[in-house]
Amino acid sequence: MTVTTGTNTDDRLLRVVNPATGETLDTLPAAGAAEVDAAVDEAQRTFDGGVWSARPPRERAAVLLRLAELMERDAEILARLDCEDAGKPITECRTGDVPGAIESIRWFAEAADKVFGRIAPTGHDHLGLMSREPVGVVAAVLPWNYPFAMAAWKIGPALAAGNSLLLKPAEATPRSALHVARLATEAGLPDGTLTVLPGYGTEAGRALARHPGIGALSFTGSTATGRRILADAAETNFKRVSLEMGGKSPQVLMPDALGFGVELIDDMIDAAFLTMGQNCTAGSRILVHEDIAAEVVARFTAAAGALVIGDPAKPETRTGPLISRAARDRVARAVDEAVAAGAVAHTAGLPADLHPYGAYYPPTVVVGAPEGSGVLTEELFGPVVTVQTFASEQEAIRTANATPYGLAASLWTHDLDTAFRLARGIQAGVVSVNAYSEGDITAPFGGWKQSGFGGAERSTDAFAQWTREKTVWIRTR
Ligand SMILES: NC(=O)C1=CN([C@@H]2O[C@H](COP(=O)(O)OP(=O)(O)OC[C@H]3O[C@@H](n4cnc5c(N)ncnc54)[C@H](O)[C@@H]3O)[C@@H](O)[C@H]2O)C=CC1
Numbered sequence: 134m135t136v137t138t139g140t141n142t143d144d145r146l147l148r149v150v151n152p153a154t155g156e157t158l159d160t161l162p163a164a165g166a167a168e169v170d171a172a173v174d175e176a177q178r179t180f181d182g183g184v185w186s187a188r189p190p191r192e193r194a195a196v197l198l199r200l201a202e203l204m205e206r207d208a209e210i211l212a213r214l215d216c217e218d219a220g221k222p223i224t225e226c227r228t229g230d231v232p233g234a235i236e237s238i239r240w241f242a243e244a245a246d247k248v249f250g251r252i253a254p255t256g257h258d259h260l261g262l263m264s265r266e267p268v269g270v271v272a273a274v275l276p277w278n279y280p281f282a283m284a285a286w287k288i289g290p291a292l293a294a295g296n297s298l299l300l301k302p303a304e305a306t307p308r309s310a311l312h313v314a315r316l317a318t319e320a321g322l323p324d325g326t327l328t329v330l331p332g333y334g335t336e337a338g339r340a341l342a343r344h345p346g347i348g349a350l351s352f353t354g355s356t357a358t359g360r361r362i363l364a365d366a367a368e369t370n371f372k373r374v375s376l377e378m379g380g381k382s383p384q385v386l387m388p389d390a391l392g393f394g395v396e397l398i399d400d401m402i403d404a405a406f407l408t409m410g411q412n413c414t415a416g417s418r419i420l421v422h423e424d425i426a427a428e429v430v431a432r433f434t435a436a437a438g439a440l441v442i443g444d445p446a447k448p449e450t451r452t453g454p455l456i457s458r459a460a461r462d463r464v465a466r467a468v469d470e471a472v473a474a475g476a477v478a479h480t481a482g483l484p485a486d487l488h489p490y491g492a493y494y495p496p497t498v499v500v501g502a503p504e505g506s507g508v509l510t511e512e513l514f515g516p517v518v519t520v521q522t523f524a525s526e527q528e529a530i531r532t533a534n535a536t537p538y539g540l541a542a543s544l545w546t547h548d549l550d551t552a553f554r555l556a557r558g559i560q561a562g563v564v565s566v567n568a569y570s571e572g573d574i575t576a577p578f579g580g581w582k583q584s585g586f587g588g589a590e591r592s593t594d595a596f597a598q599w600t601r602e603k604t605v606w607i608r609t610r
């Protein structure tokens with residue numbers, strides 16, 4: 134069984150609603166603690182049976198490559214599911230999320246038989262072999278902002294390493310993960326290897342975090358929930374926890390940055406407004422040298438004002454609704470408070486013909502927010518970017534680091550020495566130079582400070598989350 138939903142004995146339903154229209158897309162029984170228990174039992178039986186875990190890695194790779202092909206075949210379906218469930222612009226899903234997700238499955242499939250163990254430096258009287266073993270039954274808890282992509286970041290390495298994985302999508306966006314479960318069956322993954330459990334965080338999510346039969350849990354989402362999961366793991370079985378959490382990432386522009394021309398502004402727009410700013414690495418703080426601040430604000434504000442706002446299902450749309458009205462109201466409140474405290478909010482506003490259900494908020498540039506205000510410190514997860522100026526490199530680094538987060542940063546300068554100094558000084562897991570980027574599949578992705586804990590995703594480093602090292606110490610005669 135690869136898809137588990139609840140028996141609905143407590144009448145708890147998961148209603149999936151299109152945030153752009155209010156249309157009910159699906160109604161599912163929500164998995165709860167009972168379904169988690171049953172899924173763990175089945176996953177453990179599968180793991181112990183060795184039909185996946187003990188299979189030669191090359192064979193696991195072949196099945197995962199078939200899964201990637203099926204995802205390729207259904208790429209448009211997967212793009213539409215995320216667009217409808219999350220309100221993400223369809224063009225972003227088609228060109229970013231879906232190809233990136235498929236690449237992740239394919240890359241980890243190919244890596245399955247390329248991760249070698251180690252041999253200890255012994256004398257001839259011993260042989261010390263260190264191998265990486267699958268953890269067993271493992272879990273992933275996903276966010277709603279990149280539903281398919283985050284599922285793939287976890288599925289690829291967890292399954293390539295030989296584990297049995299339980300995957301809990303966010304309650305708002307379960308349908309792409311459910312589709313992946315069907316594709317996994319079609320690809321030939323044994324039952325109990327990938328189990329998708331659509332359910333609420335406080336029920337299915339919490340049950341996963343506290344389950345003694347789960348050996349590792351990888352989470353992407355808010356810092357508050359990450360903290361809860363870590364505490365639950367510590368109170369129960371000390372499962373290995375890895376957390377990819379919030380951010381308040383800076384975009385640092387040195388005095389020569391305008392030399393990058395339109396490329397600079399395009400990347401800054403992506404950094405700030407991809408998925409309406411509901412992105413863990415969103416470059417939500419522009420830190421710009423005072424000499425070019427006025428010009429940057431003028432160009433950036435004009436570009437932000439030109440973004441097409443509307444129905445996310447239309448290919449030309451760059452800005453859809455936020456995930457919920459509560460999210461929109463939180464973003465609006467933070468901007469209103471900053472304005473009340475003396476900041477200026479630049480925005481072209483919303484078009485008049487938007488669907489009345491959608492929680493739209495226009496791309497907004499906040500200049501002059503007083504130090505310590507919420508827009509500068511909190512992860513807003515909306516299409517709002519702040520502008521702060523600096524006079525020196527040291528001040529830029531100080532301001533960049535003045536948050537509890539440390540996920541990502543981008544910086545722009547033609548000067549190599551300056552770039553190195555900034556990249557070294559900024560406390561973040563991923564620093565992109567002269568681009569906005571999260572790196573690619575070959576490079577580790579993980580946050581510092583309160584943005585991340587327990588190991589990176591992507592690259593072969595990701596196997597550390599999903600494997601345990603074993604030493605076999607042999608006396609030779
Ligand atoms: N860094 C990132 O990529 C993300 C950050 N966020 C931040 O979090 C804010 C709130 O969004 P939420 O959807 O409420 O995020 P959340 O962190 O509560 O939800 C993420 C996932 O965790 C699950 N979850 C919730 N409580 C849980 C618990 N006690 N135990 C186990 N799993 C649990 C949810 O069901 C969902 O699958 C956003 O506005 C944003 O600031 C949200 C999603 C992704």
Ligand code: BAL
Pocket residue numbers: 276278279283353354411412413414571
């Ligand atoms: N941007 C990929 C990770 C995330 O937003 O959750």
